[in-house]
Amino acid sequence: MADYREAPLATRPKTLDPNEYFNLSPDYRRAEAERAALRAGLKRQYQLQLNNPHRKELIEDPALNRWVYARANPYNHFKATKKTSLLGALFGVAPLFILYYVFKTDRVRSFNWMCAGLWVC
């Protein structure tokens, strides 16, 4: 089509690659055309909103909303697999016991040193 020349290192997009294009079945081309029409409709909707002189608010991006919701509500879809249980134990449970042990032995040892007069400040 038209004057598309690819950049030196880029690959041709699939719909413009002549090998692909002329090997495709008519059904496939029709489906691709429908999808392209849907995309064009979405882009038109976005452009209408973008250039609307009476628009005061942000353009709502449903994909962003879904992503933000997913990042904010992980526990609704949480499943206790082996990996998640291991991670939970490794970062949530084990450090508490390890740290308790470390602090306790350190404090007991320094207390004993202080009692025995070995603590050099």
Place this chain on the structure above:
Amino acid sequence: MLKILIPTLFLLPTTWLTSSKWLWPTALTQSMLIALGSITWLNNTTDTGWTALNSYIGTDPLSTPLLVLSCWLLPLMLLASQNHLSSEPMNRQRMYITLLATLQLFLILAFGATEMIMFYVMFEATLIPTLLVITRWGNQTERLNAGTYFLFYTLAGSLPLLVALLMLQNNTGTLSLLIIPYAKPLLLMPFGSKIWWAACMIAFLVKMPLYGMHLWLPKAHVEAPVAGSMVLAAVLLKLGGYGMMRLMIVLDPLSKEMVYPFIVLALWGVIMTGSICLRQTDLKSLIAYSSVSHMGLVAGGILIQTPWGFTGALILMIAHGLASSALFCLANTNYERTHSRTMLLARGLQIALPLMTTWWFIASLANLALPPLPNLMGELMILTSLFNWSAWTLILTGIGTLITAAYSLYMFLMSQRGPLPQHMLALPPSYTREHLLMALHLIPLLLIILKPALLWGWFAC
């Protein structure tokens, strides 16, 4: 004390009787005068330390910084709420100001209480106006969930405290904070006394919050309107710290063994919540988790019961109150313009609102504890006293400080630098009100650099 309490009480008739044209200026002026009057409390000249003392209320070097902070915050809350309330009917605006004023009243009575039961009743009473503000004036549907978490976490933690206080009253015959330090220690069965210790502390640890019991905080902070977030972050969390500091005196011989799990939770929580901050997409949620992180350090400082630990905790509480409240106000300026809390949406604001960037910068620097701000003083004192307690804590607190710097810078760079979204049209320039609000937050923080001894509590040398 009465010269602050009575004007605060009479803020309630003021809001209902002034005409709608003069409501906000009048409420602001009155609360500002109360705030300026409360600064006189910082002058502690008595030998015993207790000033403004009567049978029920008194102030001492521990409570005066927190009292001044809560009085200072009311005009700031009113300034911050003016915009988003301007579209509501008059009666609802008056109701909002009434709720904030009653919250202020309860907070003054809580911090000024000399009797522990009065402190407890006021501690619980502060929950109600906050709950009403969160659930009625919050912006998303999750606010009901947030209110439920907030209320029930705190209540579940504080009912054992009531039982514990009543037991203490039975045994010592008094719960006055002036007498309790000199009373005999409570002698119970070994296991019973451990439960009693836990019952005393859990309420405040949930309020602080401690890492394992912190789930209510991000929800409540995110769903609350700006005044609710401000007062939650700045003052209500400190109620927990203050209660712990008061009760530590009574709990003494038991505390040597019982504090270990809670110090471990607090310090590990500093790192975990700091790491969560780095992965947040919601700006208010990031600031909320940073509050948990800082309060973990405060909890660590209080639980080790050393003079420097207490002093560092008190300074960090005040400094964090001002800095965190400033950050929530900044987040609100973003929210009012884009109606979204997503950080990705409000990027590159340095191009659009350069003066606000100054405030963002100072507030982020305060959050990451830049010298010579009091945030650093508090953190350093807690760090060194924790190091003295056990040298291994330095690993945790050191990593925590690094992560704090990382997420504070991440928040600043994410919101200010980078490409401005191209589809954003209506970014009104910063209002003078917003600049005033930020100045009133950050100028006291900068002034504290000059005399931090005001905030050192009982150990000001």
